[in-house]
Amino acid sequence: MPVRRIPGQRAGLTRAAVLAAARDLLAESGLASLTMRALARRLDVAPNALYSHVASKTGLIDDMLDEVLAEVQEPAIDVEGPIAGLHQLMTSTYAVLLAHSDLVPLYLARQGARGPNAQRLGDTMITLLARSGVHGPAAREALRVLIVYTIGFAAFTTRPLIDPPIEIEARQQLTTGEMLDNFTNGLRWLLAGIVTHGNSSGNDHPVLGAAGLQPGGGIAQEQPASPG
Amino acid sequence: MPVRRIPGQRAGLTRAAVLAAARDLLAESGLASLTMRALARRLDVAPNALYSHVASKTGLIDDMLDEVLAEVQEPAIDVEGPIAGLHQLMTSTYAVLLAHSDLVPLYLARQGARGPNAQRLGDTMITLLARSGVHGPAAREALRVLIVYTIGFAAFTTRPLIDPPIEIEARQQLTTGEMLDNFTNGLRWLLAGIVTHGNSSGNDHPVLGAAGLQPGGGIAQEQPASPG
């Protein structure tokens, strides 16, 4: 049933059509079912026909990952200041990621979205941070913290998590709204920290004395000696 | 070359031996090379022999994930208070995860470590949060935020990330020490937020006005109506 075509005949495939079919297949059957062969079956072509439009399965998924980020809403210009803008931007990202929860682990597993939409997102964040008074290395640190937190939380929202054994009774499934509140709270803490401590050099610890790791922690591999 | 054994003869396999070989194989050749067949090859048995000691590949990896968490150091009892203890605990977790970076995406991809070591970690965190004055639902929120942040940051430390296009020159690989500093900063912000706002109901927003999502964000699927 897959094909009634002869080597010379075209099927009218497009790179965009392949991407769209991949999106549909993922939505209908999940990540495990997103195989090149299943994709070819759905498009009614031979498996290797896809390689005329896509370099590899990895490349295909990279494109899908960046495509998702296009849905993120840019914050309205200066609604309530740059921090509110950042809050809005990260919350929109969180919502978009939740709508494509199957893909979220892939953001973390691979090099992590380097397409044009990811670039645009990073640009916007840097701009908003600058308007908040956070520049240079501090801005890049804040960027990393916000992205890590947002993608990480999205990854954990759908699937269950290391929960405390206490109150097993109350461990019923959390609703999407409750997780959104949870996400929002942590996000506010991070933003508060970014604006208040974002410009300090970070070598003095107001809460803690020791910054290094305990011996045996296993991280002392390529510490760059940091002279002076 | 794989076997010179006859159906009746034993190979002396143990569940522990299989796990150890899986750890070695992962360390030597990476996650992609950790297949049941490669594992069997290394143990010099037929591929299906493994299923006498392990229910499935998924079960095997679940065990490996929890095994890793055994390396996390419990904080010294009340060194500088419970918040310092939490900082120490999360930093140790971060270091342990970095030492097994290949496994980190798996924590996020699957249900996320439910073994005895994960339980122990959750217990300790809940205890420390309670000593910090954070109880009940607020404690569970804080727990989720801290775990998400720690695993998420570990996932992003080894592999590159959505970086800002600004200052491309300065985008050289960050060292392990710099990423540790970055992790530590965000962790301090979170801990500060947890202790200061941890007990508020969270329905008033000191920084932002709007809490809901913009229409079209795509999250309005199963909001539980929250009556009253």
Place this chain on the structure above:
DNA sequence: ACCTGAACACCGTTCAAGT
């Protein structure tokens, strides 16, 4: 340039044996 047939080098897992 775009597609097919066939094949390569794999997977995880099951089933029926053997001792």
Place this chain on the structure above:
DNA sequence: ACCTGAACACCGTTCAAGT
């Protein structure tokens, strides 16, 4: 109970054709 041989139902990708 523990292991093997053989097989099932798959993978992603390549190579040599055909028009």
